Amino acid sequence: MDPTQPIQLKGSVPIIPIPFDAQENIDEESLRRLVEFAVEKKFSAICLPAYGSEFYKLTEDERIRVVKIVAQQSAGRVPIIAQSNHGSSRVARELARTHVKNGANMISVALPRQFALSDDDLLRYLVPILNGVDVPSLVQDFSPAGGTIGADFTARLLEKCPKLGYLKMEEPMLAPKLVAITEKTAGRVGVLEGTGGLYLLELIPYGLCGIMPCLAVADVLNVVFKLRAENKNDEAFDLYGKLLPRVLFSFQSFQHFEVYLYCEKSLLKARGLISNAICRNAGFTPDPYTVRYVDELNERTLDLLKNLA
Numbered sequence: 146m147d148p149t150q151p152i153q154l155k156g157s158v159p160i161i162p163i164p165f166d167a168q169e170n171i172d173e174e175s176l177r178r179l180v181e182f183a184v185e186k187k188f189s190a191i192c193l194p195a196y197g198s199e200f201y202k203l204t205e206d207e208r209i210r211v212v213k214i215v216a217q218q219s220a221g222r223v224p225i226i227a228q229s230n231h232g233s234s235r236v237a238r239e240l241a242r243t244h245v246k247n248g249a250n251m252i253s254v255a256l257p258r259q260f261a262l263s264d265d266d267l268l269r270y271l272v273p274i275l276n277g278v279d280v281p282s283l284v285q286d287f288s289p290a291g292g293t294i295g296a297d298f299t300a301r302l303l304e305k306c307p308k309l310g311y312l313k314m315e316e317p318m319l320a321p322k323l324v325a326i327t328e329k330t331a332g333r334v335g336v337l338e339g340t341g342g343l344y345l346l347e348l349i350p351y352g353l354c355g356i357m358p359c360l361a362v363a364d365v366l367n368v369v370f371k372l373r374a375e376n377k378n379d380e381a382f383d384l385y386g387k388l389l390p391r392v393l394f395s396f397q398s399f400q401h402f403e404v405y406l407y408c409e410k411s412l413l414k415a416r417g418l419i420s421n422a423i424c425r426n427a428g429f430t431p432d433p434y435t436v437r438y439v440d441e442l443n444e445r446t447l448d449l450l451k452n453l454a
Contacts (some may be wrong), residue, residue: 146296150225150253151279154311154335154355155189156370157342159363160197162409163211169426173421175357179360180218180262184417186364189269189355191215192226192253196287197244197359199406200228202425209243216248224250226283234270238277245278251421264298268305275306282306285304285313285339285437296325303330311410313357315339325334327352341405342366343396348384349373357406361412362446367451387449392443403429408439415443416450 157159161183164175183191193215194208203211210230212227219225227244229252230284231237241252256267271276275282283301286293293316303309312326314336323336338344343357349370358366372381385392395408407429410422431439 150343157367159360160195161193163198163425177218184222184228190224195228213247228253228254240272251281255285258288281310283311287315296329300329311335313337338353359409
């Protein structure tokens, strides 16, 4: 796999979680098992260490290490998108360069939304990062306070950073912006949805190229995406409807992201892909009612997977 060549992202591009052992150390064996699962499912790419990887609980050395492990295990069988988040443009650029050196095929960076910044400020932040590496790039805009980037900003960024390939957007009623971005960039910048697949049925007819969900249900969502893209709408809606209770529960948990991580890891454990569902502290301790409901969701998802196979 040539790391300088464009990567075509399509369907599910899952976030790889970081498994931990009982001492909260990185469980490398389980991490490698997750990579093998991703290779088996033939995803167009995988991404880490992102929010769904608990990147904010990892040291800088650990962020580098997990990308290196995944790139080694993948051995070119699935493209690796290395999330290179940092509040400093300079530090993010160096982190991205290290990831590419260690085998990443694309870099991703989330816009720093801790404080209000103008479009000019955001451009000044992104340009050194995206132009600081010789691989394609993806920009994530998760802005809980509102006010995300649009078509004009994307066109300005593409003019300055021609290796920009994708945006990851996480907001409702995205269709008009998706169409505008596609038109403004002449299709050179693809848009992926990052809200766990909540809006994929709505957005696929308007050019959505993919979704970036949790790994635990990425294979099911990949089938839904393919069905909808092929205009097999009844089948797509039927399958998605069976998964919808989990999608909705996970989405509402975005208000408490540690709940989302608990749901993700509990299902991965139930699927036999990780040894335990431990998240690093500070983490969420579920009450008995939540445990029972998530267990029920897991059982239903496992039944769905059996029927899907």
